[in-house]
Amino acid sequence: MLTVQFFTFSPIQENTYVIYNEHKECIIFDPGCYYDHEKDTLADFISENGLRPVQLVNTHCHLDHIFGNHFVCERYGLMPFFHPNEEEMFKLAPSSGLMYGLPFDMYSGPVKHLQQGEQIKLGDDHFDILFTPGHSPGSLSFYSATNRFVISGDVLFSGSIGRTDLPGGNYNQLIESIQTQLLTLPDETMVYSGHGPATTIGEEKKSNPFLTD
Numbered sequence: 001m002l003t004v005q006f007f008t009f010s011p012i013q014e015n016t017y018v019i020y021n022e023h024k025e026c027i028i029f030d031p032g033c034y035y036d037h038e039k040d041t042l043a044d045f046i047s048e049n050g051l052r053p054v055q056l057v058n059t060h061c062h063l064d065h066i067f068g069n070h071f072v073c074e075r076y077g078l079m080p081f082f083h084p085n086e087e088e089m090f091k092l093a094p095s096s097g098l099m100y101g102l103p104f105d106m107y108s109g110p111v112k113h114l115q116q117g118e119q120i121k122l123g124d125d126h127f128d129i130l131f132t133p134g135h136s137p138g139s140l141s142f143y144s145a146t147n148r149f150v151i152s153g154d155v156l157f158s159g160s161i162g163r164t165d166l167p168g169g170n171y172n173q174l175i176e177s178i179q180t181q182l183l184t185l186p187d188e189t190m191v192y193s194g195h196g197p198a199t200t201i202g203e204e205k206k207s208n209p210f211l212t213d
Contacts, residue, residue: 010034012064021123026051031068058082059153060136061089069107084113085138130181134174135162149190158199
């Protein structure tokens with residue numbers, strides 16, 4: 001059984017997830033810790049719970065989802081995992097930070113690429129990798145059928161969907177991703193989004209104004 005802990009970080013109010021198992025192994029999804037005290041909050045939680053980070057995963061590489069990559073990789077000896085279509089977003093992030101008045105320490109080491117159809121594992125548990133572009137060219141979602149939840153990044157929110165007016169965004173592609181990759185999951189599946197509160201697939205099918213005609 002996996003436990004999901006989230007933190008809301010940075011002026012952009014991004015959700016960072018630490019998902020851990022009974023063996024105290026954890027995966028860090030989208031570390032958005034921007035300020036030093038936010039980095040301390042993340043590190044203190046990991047330390048106080050005796051967790052061992054084994055992987056860093058980015059659902060996509062917009063700046064608010066990678067603010068903490070450098071910190072996490074340096075502290076825990078990890079490297080980021082993301083879809084190859086996110087390379088351009090990754091490279092644009094420092095200039096985007098300057099444009100928004102949010103300069104940050106950019107990670108500059110090796111990366112690993114993830115593809116649709118692959119899995120990432122955490123002990124005896126695994127996540128199916130779903131290719132969900134539209135908000136960003138290589139957005140991925142991570143589905144744990146056993147634990148009945150999906151990490152959706154900025155693809156699907158409670159009552160909303162991801163922006164498509166940023167570089168690489170495509171509204172029609174995003175809607176197709178949601179309909180074919182996420183709404184096909186069981187209704188009881190919890191959706192842990194990159195911003196805002198958690199929701200369920202069933203709730204979004206029923207009431208999300210972008211998905212109901």
